[in-house]
Amino acid sequence: MPVLETEGGAVWRKRTTGQAMARWAMWLLGVAIFIWCWQRISDATTWFFVWDAPEIAGDILGRATPPRWSYINTLWEPLWDTLNIATLGTLAALVMAVPVAFLAARNTTPSALFVRPIALLIIVSTRSINSLIWALLLIAIIGPGVFAGIVAIAIRSIGFCAKLLYEAIEEIDRTQVEAITATGASRMQVMAYGIVPQIAPAFAGIAVFRWDINIRESTVLGLVGAGGIGLQLQASMNTLAWPQVSLILLVILAAVVVSEWVSAKVRGAII
Known part of the structure; x- marks a missing residue:
């Protein structure tokens, strides 16, 4: 001083x-x-x-005001599509994120010089582009619809899930891994019995947390033609049907609140 x-x-x-x-x-x-x-x-x-x-x-x-409650029966199928987009997109992302995470973690990657940078590039590239942009690109490639929304959500979620998962892998207790290795276990056995049990709670928490986020993101993918309740929102706004718009927004709010409650309960049970 x-x-x-x-x-x-x-x-x-x-x-x-x-x-x-x-x-x-x-x-x-x-x-x-x-x-x-x-x-x-x-x-x-x-x-x-x-x-x-x-x-x-x-x-x-x-x-x-007031919302057009008679329009509610038209929203059940688009809402179901939205839930499917979020759920299937999250599952597909987890399937792809797990190997990427193991390749990116310093203590499990087969090559820190060549393989790890490629895995980190995948994580950064999928996280850096918004799901709406992925949806626009995929609609141009595979056409509009729910499938484009699922793929967009999946690609967007890979980097998020893989980043959190590989950080959890790097923070595992090494003594447990060393003890299993000392028994003469193979590399796959060490991974199955020494690493996976330690990261299982983190993996479950990441999956539920990302699904909660994807519920929110999937509600707006329909604005660009990727299916779901956002498609009904776009159509109602284009025709200036404001009572329908207010009803759709209330349904989206209710879906988000329910997903938040479910994810909080699941995370609480896991932790």
Whole structure:
């Protein structure tokens, strides 16, 4: 800690003059960047619509109230498709994420120089692209529908599941693995009896957590044509059927709340 010499003696200071000036310079730079960014945003914004937004929102809310409850029977099948997209996509992702995780973990990869970087590349690349973008690409390749949504959810989930799983693999108790290895067990036996039992709770928690996230993501995939209840939402918005839109949003909210409750109960039972 710097000391400032004065006539009355030494005075302790938290920072030197140079450090204080550097700190103020960083603050000044941050304020300048903020002002510049705000200016760019302001120039690209039509403020008339912003000031008029509360009135427009109130008008839409009035048109959407009350919800069209008679439309509920049309939503059961799309809601079921949404649940299938989330569930099957999560299962497919877990099947692909497990080997990727073992290849990415330092203590299980067959080659830290060649194989591990490829596994990490798969994890990063699948996590970096949003599921909506994957859905748009897959619709162009395999056509619109539920299958495109399942594949989009699966690809998006691989990196998430594999990253958390390979971190759990790297944090296992090595003494248990060493004890099984000392018995003369093969590599597969060590993995089956020394590693898998230790990561099983983490794997179950990751699976349930990702399924909960995928329920949310699958509700909007229909907006780009990947099936599910989002398709009904898009159709209702295109026809300005606001009572149907409000009902669909309530159904989506209920589905998300139920999935959150189920995932919390399952995680609580696992932990």
